[in-house]
Amino acid sequence: MSTPDTRSLLVSLQLSDSAFPSGFYTMSHGLEGYSQARLVRQGGVEGLLRGLLLHSVGPGDATALARAHEAAAVGDWRRVRLVDQLLHASKLNAEMRRASVRSGHQLTDIAREAIGGPALEEWARSVKAKETPGCQPVATAVAYAAAGVGTVQAVASDMSAFAVSFLGAALRLRLSDHRHVQVVLHALGPVIAAAAADAVARDLEDMGGSVPLADVMSAQHERAEARLFAS
Template sequence: MSTSPVGALLVSLQLTDSAFPSGFYTLSHGLEGYVQDRAIEPHTMPVLLHDLLRHSIGPSDATALALAHRAALAGDWERVIGVDRRLLATKLNREIRVAALRTGHQLLETAGAALGSVVLEKYAELVAAKRAPGLQAVAAAVTYAGAGIPADQAVASDLFAFAASFTGAALRLRLTDHRHAQVVLRAAAPVIEEVTTAALTRGLADLGGCTPMADAMSGLHERAEARLFTS
């Protein structure tokens, strides 16, 4: 695997491409719950995205990615396992927890076949042995580390993938159109940069977001009679 700047960029682009079969296409990240409860409008959807980046994904998944990336590069697999387990413990909603595990395992399998690396193989062994849960953020961290992608680029890339997935869900839920979805994504760029910087400075004790309303909407969505998305 090339570790040149161009090679790292190409891997990053491949992993964040909506065509990459990570399972993100099946997720609304709680957005469908808001729609079902009539608690969101097209003009407030970008605000929700920013709030989730700052208070949910940033302190939890992005922070775990930064910590696991650092540990994987150092070959500290007990630390990687600790981050993985800590992140799992912070995911209180069942459907969010299941989604993170399913997409993590799918990412691990696909990246192993498409990219391959020694660190990726090691992590896959830990997940197969059930020593590590295999959450998406940690699987992404190990994948990026194995490809020689720097931590800041890895965190920003994964946050962008989340934002793209969220706006894609908004498009399918008719909260936006294709053109405005791009406006929303571009407007999220400063927030992604802010959240990336914060995630890179946190320690394991600081891992975990706080979004009570999003958690409540996720709980409602889990019990909905009809659902377009799995989360």
């Protein structure tokens, strides 16, 4: 028989699995824009991902996840919606906002069916009523809270899922191979751990990344004539 800690670990593995149909497979997280502009090659994927984890995902999405998780765990839905609205407003590019909302809605629907519970029902009601956008990190926070996964584990798991998704896009864009992806993922483990710890400690008022070039690449990607990824 599994213990509560084991069950929460299994849920975090399920939600962060690349096979979980949250929509991450449709995103390159800006990598396709860099590739189209010929600003990244195989040797530069690790550095780009490191920068995004430290200066975009950690201060932005991961911080929102941490604060929303804490609020959802105690049933403070006003606070959960506030975090979601602030995160949505902090995303400068339309395609990034759309991708996050689309993925968040997909994750909410699947988590309601797979995990269930009153927390996910209340969150789904708020999203359906358009009281809040429903961004992916906040939807993930609610799902983790509903399953009893702790804040630190939730943040680290979602940042790992981002890294795996980014590297999966690198594979499809032929910027890496399967062996190199595993080397990079292992090398960035300490970066994910550090960025996750910073996100858990960061106040909501300090949420928000600073990645000007990534924003420019996303803006260009929105208008690209041909695109493999939604972001």
